[in-house]
């Protein structure tokens with residue numbers, strides 16, 4: 001039986017790398033996969049999923065208006081073996097229920113990869129419902145500057161000072177976000193002492 005998997009982590013843990021490697025493994029064996037990532041804005045049609053170590057692949061996009069069940073139904077073929085979702089924290093509650101139907105009714109496994117919490121330590125809607133509904137929860141681990149497991153995502157300003165307010169979605173990478181352990185997130189210490 002197919003399952004819904006949620007791979008969750010803080011930022012920069014290698015989620016996209018893992019997604020792309022898993023998709024490659026299916027394709028190498030002659031099976032097809034369908035990839036989705038979040039549509040941040042209207043500048044692009046199809047986007048790609050890129051990992052920090054250089055892997056990339058084209059991907060379909062989802063936004064709040066898309067019915068993922070219907071979209072997957074229209075795209076799948078007899079060879080479709082797995083669905084991959086990057087940036088799964090941006091799924092809506094409805095999307096997560098639609099993915100459950102893909103697993104339960106179409107019997108296709110779905111692997112969703114996302115951040116568990118936002119820069120304020122609050123849950124993302126998609127991740128919250130994935131944590132509730134997924135069959136399997138897998139933590140992808142990364143480390144804080146102190147060496148402890150990083151579970152929080154801090155956003156910092158141009159003075160490298162941790163931000164404690166703002167919009168939940170503000171797309172960025174290493175120039176804006178850093179993953180921290182719980183203590184250093186609470187204390188607002190985004191980097192270790194200089195050598």
Ligand SMILES: [Zn+2]
Pocket residue numbers: 144145146147148180181182183184
């Ligand atoms: Zn720490």
